[in-house]
Amino acid sequence: MKKLLSLFLLLTPLFYKAPPRPNCEMFRDNEPCYQACQQSYKAIQYPQGSRNSQIHFDRAIELCEDFAYAWHEKAVPYLKRGDFITWRKLMDKAVILAPEEKLGYRGWCRYQFLRDYQGAIDDIERLEAMVNYDIGYAQNGDCHLIVAKALAYKGLGQHDKALEVLEAFVAGPDFYALPYDFLHLGVMYLVRGDLEKALKSLKEQINVNPQLADNYYYLAQVHKQKGNLTEARVHIRRCIELYDQGLYRKDVYTTPMDAVSRAEIDALNRLIP
Amino acid sequence: MSRFPRLILCITLTVGLLSSCGKDGKEAAHKTAKSAMAEYPDHVGDIAPDPELDNPDFKTCSKGKIPQYYALGADYRVANKVLMDHFGTVTLPDNTPKGYYTIRFVVNCEGRIGRLREQSMNTDYQEMEFRKDLKATIRTRLLAFDQWPQGRDFYQYLTFKIEGGKISEVLP
Known part of the structure; x- marks a missing residue:
């Protein structure tokens, strides 16, 4: 069961969710927008980014320029294929039309695809200020947007702020651990040299996801720094074992924060006699 | 592009x-x-061969549709650490403005690259231009990279985040 769970967690990035499809019946009293909605359904019957798909989104926008879903979906292939200027222009239109719905997504994309840390923080904090409900999760389901915000602060080098945000989130009454939350927390403690707290978080991570090579890499790091070379050796070997089985942090689009490469694992392994 | x-x-x-x-x-x-x-184009991001821009020796292995790198799974991604080891030592002039320099290209089944197209933008996602010598340095370094996955033709892009007079990140 645990193996199945781990496999699911590691494959999660493969199942990127598209934004919720609109219910066209909601536009019944607005014929152009109803037709635009129908056009968007035609668009998603074709491969994302294909000519036919883009043309149907164009038709949707022509019919109802305020239809945020079409702007958003038309933008996505530009993001995934590295044309960020076009993506941003189209996505900004969606955000203007539906800020509560689109800000979190744009912020996450700025973090994930461009490491635009300040831009991600701005979008997520703007959303937080705008709504009085849970702001939700990253598009790929990896983490809550608050965790993404903490990681963005870390990316800016504001380690104290990053830890403050993540600690508060984890201690919150509604916290539910996603696959990498304690890994990120453990690494933040490790970077600060707080080895005991790092150890506690990384052990907690094992409870959530016991088959993640990256976690054992950082456990080996902590034990090495504590001078526990026997423990460090056990963890780096477990790390290599899992890595060789493909059970490491991966994403089809980008390299996630705190993911370790085989080169880094081999380098640490050489340092642990 | x-x-x-x-x-x-x-x-x-x-x-x-x-x-x-x-x-x-x-x-x-x-x-x-x-x-x-x-x-x-047939698909957003397709790069048509251009005899005026492209190396005539570069050939794709298949004639059909070229998939995006992300459609081939995580094994077709080169780890950022490997890319940073290769590009992180590129020296940029101190006064290089902040921004992103993206090169999109095709990797063929032999791990060779061609059809390079570029886009530069500032941190507000507006088009801008980096110095030609800077771009040439990065492109030369890219052409020297020899660790692309082999076996399939695919589209790839690399985005170089430039700040503080250096390449701070190589994405995606």
Whole structure:
């Protein structure tokens, strides 16, 4: 069961969710927008980014320029294929039309695809200020947007702020651990040299996801720094074992924060006699 | 790469404007669809070979549709650590402005690259230009990279985040 769970967690990035499809019946009293909605359904019957798909989104926008879903979906292939200027222009239109719905997504994309840390923080904090409900999760389901915000602060080098945000989130009454939350927390403690707290978080991570090579890499790091070379050796070997089985942090689009490469694992392994 | 998407956006915005001016929606849509058929490539991001830009020795291995790197799974991604080890030592002038320099290209089944197209933008996602010698340095370093996955042709892009006079990240 645990193996199945781990496999699911590691494959999660493969199942990127598209934004919720609109219910066209909601536009019944607005014929152009109803037709635009129908056009968007035609668009998603074709491969994302294909000519036919883009043309149907164009038709949707022509019919109802305020239809945020079409702007958003038309933008996505530009993001995934590295044309960020076009993506941003189209996505900004969606955000203007539906800020509560689109800000979190744009912020996450700025973090994930461009490491635009300040831009991600701005979008997520703007959303937080705008709504009085849970702001939700990253598009790929990896983490809550608050965790993404903490990681963005870390990316800016504001380690104290990053830890403050993540600690508060984890201690919150509604916290539910996603696959990498304690890994990120453990690494933040490790970077600060707080080895005991790092150890506690990384052990907690094992409870959530016991088959993640990256976690054992950082456990080996902590034990090495504590001078526990026997423990460090056990963890780096477990790390290599899992890595060789493909059970490491991966994403089809980008390299996630705190993911370790085989080169880094081999380098640490050489340092642990 | 940057010229084409701008054209598409321009068409989109123009048509949106026309339809909002009270033109017959269906007629305008039909007209746009016809012009868009001519303007859109088969897929967003497709790079047509250009004899004036491309190395004539570069060939793809298959004749059909070239997939995006992300459609081939995580094993077709080169780890950022490997890319940073290769590009992180590129020296940039101290006064290099902050921004992103993206090169999109095709990797063939032998791990060779070709059809390079570029886009540069500032941190506000607006088009900008980096110095030609800077871009040439990065492109030369890219052409020397020899660790692309082999076995399939695929589209890839690399985005170089430039700040503080250095490449701070190589994405995606």
